[in-house]
Amino acid sequence: MISSEKEKISIIKIGGKLLDNPLRLKFFLDLLAQWKGKKILVHGGGSEASRFSQQLGIEPQMINGRRITSEKDIQIVTMVYAGWLNKKLVTALQMRNCNALGLSGADGNVILAEKRPVKDIDYGFVGDVKKVRADFLQLLLKQDITPVLNAITHDSKGNLLNTNADTIAAETAIAMSRFFETTLIYCFEKQGVLTDVEDENSVIPEMNKTLYQQMKETGQIHQGMLPKLHTGFDALQRGVHRVFIGNETILQGKNTLFTQLKQ
Structure with missing residues (x-):
């Protein structure tokens, strides 16, 4: 009998201060390399890009956890995201016998985007995803290659x-759900969505959209958590099976605190 069940895949996004902590990053990469089944890693790197910008005398601008990207900024974030950080992660995975390939959106035309139109805010050289080439990523996965995607995309106009990066992860998970039973995992320095940012153990085990809206209105959720929750709920509505938010210990798969999003 031929099974109609889809093969499983995990789209794992790493960001926040987790990328800045060598010991925690090492632990994350150890767990990721051992992770069973097919996987795609998506990484941010905003704090690293911000530090580099400040060294060059350019002060980063953020609105609701999203970066305003000027012409100078796009050069900096490309160097940091698609260069240093991407290759650092790929090299670390190779050392752990996990064959990885680093990709920006332009490589293999894997992520096509369009420049965000100016409405209330001009975000500059910021892209909204139009298409993720799930077929291309599937070819890599069939060769036991783990794609490592960064936050640089392109518009096919040069x-x-x-x-x-949260959007990249969600859109990638949505695209891959055509072929796989897809789990989306956001990994950062906290154990999940917190009711009190000062209390590391005040994790919300399950979160629905109503609670999200309530906490957003009261200001309990703001800045970098907003894109995770917005894109996470969107992913659930568009075919992704499960969405989790937590720190690197979520990859251990047991006895850990984390938040699962529910429709």
Whole structure:
């Protein structure tokens, strides 16, 4: 009998201060390399890009956890995201016998985006995802290659664009759900969505959209958590099976605190 069940895949996004902590990053990469089944890693790197910008005398601008990207900024984030950080992660995975390939959106035309139109805010060279080439990623996965995607996309007109890495992860998970039973995992320095940012253990085990809206209105959720929750709920509505938010210990799969999003 031929099974109609889809093969499983995990789209794992790493960001926040987790990328900045060598010991925690090492632990995350150890767990990721051992992770069973097919996987795609998506990474941010905003704090690293901000530090580099400040060294060059350019002060980063953020609105609701999203970066305003000027012409100078797009050069900086491309160097940091698609260069240093991407290759650092790929090299670390190779050392752990996990064959990885680093990709920006322009490589293999894997992520096509369009420049965000100016409405209330001009985000500059920021892209909104139009298409993720799930077929291309599937070819890599069939060769036991783990794609490592960064936040740089392109518009097919010769322009590189900065796209929020949470969005990249969600759109990739949505695209891959055509072929796989897809789990989306956001990994950062906290154990999940917190009711009190000062209390590391005040994790909300399950979160629905109503609670999200309530906490957003009261200001309990703001800045970098907003894109995770917005894109996470969107992913659930568009075919992704499960969405989790937590720190690196979520990859251990047991006895850990984390938040699961529910429709």
